[in-house]
Amino acid sequence: MTACQTAKAVNRGEISAYRLIETTLARCNALNSRMNIFINIAGPEALEQAEAVDVKVKSGQKLPLAGVPVALKDDLCYSLLPTGFGSPAFKKFKPTFSAAAVDKLVDAGAIVIGKTNLDDMSMGSTTISSPAGPTLNPWAVDRVAGSAGAAAVAAGLCPVALESDSGGALRQGASHCGVIGLRPSTGRVSRYGLNTYCSSFGQVGITASSSNDILAVLEVISGFDARDAATALCNERSVERISLLKPEATIIGYPDALIKTLDSGQRNVFEQARKDITAKGFKSVDLTLDCIAGALRAYYVIAVAESSSNLSRYDGIRFGEAAYAVNLDQLYYKSRRLTMGPEARRRSIFGTFLLSKGNFELYYRQALKAWRLVQQEFKTLFDQCDLLMLPTVKALPHPAAKQVDFCCLYEEDIFCAPVSLAGLPSICLPAGKIDRLPLGLQLVGRPFREEMLIETASLIIPEIELPPDGTF
Secondary structure (H helix, E strand, O other): OOHHHHHHHHHOOOOHHHHHHHHHHHHHHHHHHHHOOOEEEOOHHHHHHHHHHHHHHHHOOOOOOOOEEEEEOOOOOOOOOOOOEEEEEEEEEOOOOOOHHHHHHHOOOEOOOOOOOHHHHHOOOOOOOOOOOEEEEOOEEEOOOOHHHHHHHHOOOOOOEEEEEOHHHHHHHHHHHEEEEEEEEOOOEEOOEEOOOOOOOOOEEOOOHHHHHHEEEEEEOOOOOOEEEEHHHHHOOOOOOOOOOOOOOOEEEHHHHHHOOOHHHHHHHHHHHHHHHHHHHOOEEEEOOOHHHHHHHHHHHHHHHHHHHHHHHOOOOOOOOOOOOOOHHHHHHHHHHHHOHHHHHHHHHHHHHHOOOOOHHHHHHHHHHHHHHHHHHHHHHOOOOOOOEEEEOOOOEEEEEOOOOOOHHOOOOOHHHHHHHHHHEEEEEEEEEEEOEEEEEEEEEOOOOHHHHHHHHHHHHOOOOOOOOOOO
């Protein structure tokens, strides 16, 4: 069942939240050894939550997400389970609080079933650099999933996953696993309790198997939070819902020149998707998007610079595991290697170099200028269209056993990172398949137009296909 169907059945007393979660946890434990989706699977914690939901329902309360199983990415704090941040040093760390978005989900009746796998310190879009190894794709277990939350949804372990998205991990995972993923506008959802390596771009997003579920969860977790200054924008936006009433009155921008740079398989999928969308009544207009390549470079300069600053606190003195050392230099060296994996160390070193004297003006300052230009270009495009259609991924998911050069992995953020740079909402939805592997497209909208994106997605893809039984 979808999350909305589950909540309705639990609220009506047709099914027990306890029984549902008990069955869900059993399946998670059975599949995890093969798929490597979860870092931690809940046990008594989730069953106690489910019992509490059943008690509230019997007392007459109607909870919007009653009994809905939800997976959390392991960079979101949750007080009942360890939160490892993708670091061996924190695998037993249990925070004393939960992220703001997680608290709202639990208050709405959702049940956290586990913490999902992620890259080294959440730096990546594949799980390839994870200390626990990559998460496998439910459509093809010899390939990576990209996002463990998307894999959990595609495998039918839960209808909803809460994930982070900086350069595109959530959206790329949704594309690789054939599900729906939403990155909200900057400031729509509180980042309190999210451990992000780049504060400017990290956001809390939603992965689900239904656009209605995306909307239901977004309504629960959105809103102002005094602990995250960016959410002040929620108080400034119009409370009137922007609804898509007539597809024929909606213009979708199509960057034809950009699509032609894709390989023939992806290009065919996108050209067919454009035809299908036009056949449903939407208008399509060709647009030029020049900032893509430059935006990716600017994104990585800013992101690794921020990672250098944010990761400096993991020195074994303030945070992180302290290694045995005979002097201060050795303490820093050994302790940081205990806390940070190769990818986190690489980005920290790159960031320190970019912020050093002589490089700050040459690289970092120029990247900040490019950031403003990217925002201006997207704003100009939305003078010509209501929504923008973009690819999500540069390539299909990598084989799990293949070693991939880190520069190639960075390049795979080329279609997602610019959207993050612009601070715009984006939804990834299935567009088709190449061989047996799903491929998704992005719809990008104006700030705080998530409802319009979601409603458009529901008209384009009323139902999504999940992997057939026996695939994994």
